Each structure stands twice: as structure tokens, then as C-alpha cells.
Amino acid sequence: MSDATPYVLVLYYSRHGATRTLAEALAEGVESVAGIGARLRTVPAVSPVSEATAPPIPDEGAIYVEEDDLRYSAGLALGSPTRFGNMAAPLKYFLDTTSGLWMNGVLVDRPATAFTSTASLHGGQESTLLTMLIPLLHHGMVYAGIPYSETALIHTQSGGTPYGASHLAGGDASRGVDDDERALAFAQGRRLGELSLALRKMREARP
Template sequence: MSAPYILVLYYSRHGATAEMARHIARGIELTGMEARLRTVPAVSSECEAVAPAVPEEGAVYATLEDLKNCAGLVLGSPTRFGNMAAPLKYFLDGTSGLWLTGELVGKPAGVFTSTASLHGGQETTLLSMLLPLLHHGMLVLGLPYSENALLETSGGGTPYGASHFAGADGKRRLDPHEITLCRTLGQRVAQTAIGLENVRG
């Protein structure tokens, strides 16, 4: 059996969400736990899958086995009209088999997002990703206000999860507060997974 890992599962169109995922993975790894980065293929209204079987660069595509065997999950998506992007929703819609068997029940989870505008639906997007996790019986973790970066940020950052203001052209880099909150979210999910594993021991 492989060592426990936290799955960082995301969809990224222009790279901002992928950059967040890498910072979240660094936070996970600070706890000594493995971070497994995975993405999902693009979809279209004409033919559903529109991506090659293997991505040309970046993280590989997630499988249901990646999700089933994780010790915890951090889920990320850019905002689409205040909601998660269709490719991530499409993947989650295919997890009913894991729901039926309760594979994710009791595992910790968090969420993250990136938007083009400062008030572009970050919190509603985070909430849209939390809903399927709650249906799966996962233990939802946010970011507490004891994190100074949450109080000081002038970009992204919410109590519901990490967020990033990418700008209208998508080129605004993550600022130090956003990076801190990404890493903190990764640490919180990993530390909770470690704590739960010790209790189950």
C-alpha cells in the first residue's frame, strides 16, 4: 500500500489556479506528507472531452482511484460566473460510485479559486465546490481569522478557502498574503489527515 497523500485536484485554464495548487502542495509537504497534484481535462458542449489523453505539460489527469485512496483533498477551480468550472464539475459528477461506498467519508478537504476581478464570485465558487464534498461526508476545513494574512490581504483570501485575484488579463501574480494562505490551507488539510490517522492508529 502506498504512503498516505493529500490530493490537490484542480482545473486551470490560464495557469493561476495551477500556481495556487503548487503553493498548496508546498504547504502539504511542510508537514512531511506527500502532495499529489492532479488536474482534469477540458470539456465542451459539443463533445464533452476535448483534451488529449495525456496532458502536454503540468499535472497528469486525475482518476477516481486517486480520489478514492487519498488521505485528504484540496479542490481548486477558476471562477465561472460564481461557480466552479465545468471540467471540474464534470469530474465530480462522475464520483457517485465513491459516494455510494462512502470512500471519502471522514476525510479532510479544503477548496481554492482564482478570479479575474477582485469581487468576481470567489466565495460563491468556493461554496459551490464545498457542496459535493459535504455530500461525500468529508470534513471541510477553511482558513481561520487567526491567520494574519486573511486580515491583511488586499488581494484574495477568504475564510471559506484560499483565493487569488488574477486580474482582467490573468497576469497578476500571487502576492505574499495569497501564497501564505495557500500554504496554510495545504498544511491544515495535511495536519488534520495526520491527526485523524493517529487517532485511527
């Protein structure tokens, strides 16, 4: 991917690896679309008083996000495990710093989506995804879920919602991302990649 190639920012927080696996599958879906790439980024953990507490470079996985990663993206995929039916604090901590982008309308008319992971079957997957879209709508982004034309959404026995990809990890986080969950994340990324290019073209055509 050259510097001139548009990209989707795949931004996630992951404690045990499941959300990261979904992020990687979604990024593969984005990159299956010709003409666009995916940029994987994560966020540092925060302390109980909501201050970032992490080394400058993560021990493994994606590097930490910077505001310019979001500023220059063509689209955004936001991933987090569930925390009482909402996104994890480290991800919200980053989003709370983006008011400058909001004030200048930087993200208006760019597509966005979300994905999540829970330990229990009814652990708040859908409420987490729905609450994650709220700041995206405040930024003027265009939310894209997963349509039921994706057959894995109909017969999945684990994760997967029309609001976004999800994973059921089990109480001890021992269940890996299964084929349906991975397929849905891939499809979500592919759709986001296509929409990112289409909406980018629309914005560039404006007088």
C-alpha cells in the first residue's frame, strides 16, 4: 500500500486476543477490495482515573493509534470487548480526544462500523455495538452493519449480528473465533472497503 492509497482505519482494543483476531479478519476483508488498504491500530490501557498507562510501543500486535490515522482515513472500523454493555474505557478514552476532528467536521460522510467480543452468550454484544455507533454518528459518519445477504449471519451459532461482527469467547476466553464469526468480520470489512471508496469519490466530486 503506497502513501497515496486510501485506507480504512481498523482501530481496536483487545485483552485476550479475540477482538484482535476479528480486527485482522475485517482488515483482510477491506484489503480484498481493489484500490484500498487497511491500517490496524490499537489503544493503550488506561488507569482507573482514565490516564493512559502503557509503554510507548506495544509489546505485540498493532501500534498505538494517532489522531492523524483517523484524520486521513477513508473509513473506520471500531472494535472493543464488552464492558457492561459498552465499549472498553481505553477505546472511549481515545474517542474523547477527537473533539477537534468533530468541531471541524473532518469525518463527515465517511463510513464506519463496529465489532465486539463477549465472554457470555447474552453478555451485551448488541448493546455494545449500538453504543459504539453513538460517537460515530456525532462525527457525522455513515454507519454500515452486516446485511442478512451474508448467509453466515443466519446460521451462526456463536457471534454475529446485523449491527456488526462479534465473537462469543466463553467464560474462560478459551473459544477461538470460529468460521462464521471470521466470515462475517471479513464480509463487514469488504463492505466497508467498498463504501469507503464510493463515499470518498462522492466527497471529491463535490464543488
